[in-house]
Amino acid sequence: MPVALPWPDTPIARVEALALVQTLNADLLSHDSATLTLDRWCADHRLADPGAKVVAERVRGQDKPATAEVRAALRVDAATPVAYRSVRLRCGDHVLSEADNWYVPARLTPDMNRALETSDVAFGRAVQALHFSRHTLAATLLWSPLPAGWEMSRLPGPPHGTTPLAIPHHVLEHRAVLATPDGTPFSLVVEDYTAAILDFPPPAG
Known part of the structure; x- marks a missing residue:
């Protein structure tokens, strides 16, 4: 497992960081399960011991009632129960994603609902037997290491990486419906x- 090192604030590191964020973005957009996509990312970049899987860490004590917008996306009326689950998806010691999830218990099996209510299983793994598809509503890049118009001017950052690259906590957001x-x-x-x-x-380089 590699030791996490600060990325240097150099033009090439900025380009590499953007390429990696966009690579993950493309992988998420082209696969139905974010959990399995993060499994591959975790393994390919050796973020944890070999064979490690992404696990869900429940954030308990929070509730976000389904808004009218959420119910419209799920095609349910105001009387239909909608459950809420907040999780962090973790690979070893690395929290790769923080997710809010609203779901319709009546459209899952009893075993799936029991697993979601009583364990920290990742949602994608719990409902895998539904053979679901993922429909992305929005994919938003929350951070770009390169400013607009960078290709027409000098790239930012000291050339020799004397300071670490400042990366915000959240870099990418996806909104999606599972069906x-x-x-x-x-x-x-x-x-x-x-x-x-x-x-x-x-x-390196």
Whole structure:
């Protein structure tokens, strides 16, 4: 497992960091399960011991009632129960994502609901048997190490990396609906991906 080192504030490091954030963004957009995508990211970048899987860490004591917007996305009326779950998706010691999840218990199996209520299982793993599809509503880059118009001017940052690159806590946000094969939505997720996705030594060079 690599030791997380500060990324240097150099033009090349900024380009590399942006390329990696956009690579994860593209992977998330092209796969139905964020959990399994983060499993691969964790393994490919050796963020934890070999074979380590992403695990969900429940954030308890919080509740965010479903808004009218959430219910519209899930296609349920005001009388239909909608459950809420807040989790951090962790790879070893690295929290890669913080997610809010509203879901419709009536559209899951009893075993799935029991697992979601009583354990820290990741949502994508708990409902995998539904063979769901993911429909992205929005994918927002929350941080860009390169300013607008960078390609027409000098890149920011000292050339020799005398200071670390300042990376905010959240770098990417996805809003998505999960639906069964017949198109019935059962979950709305808002996922904020953290700077920990870059918790590995910067590429050499």
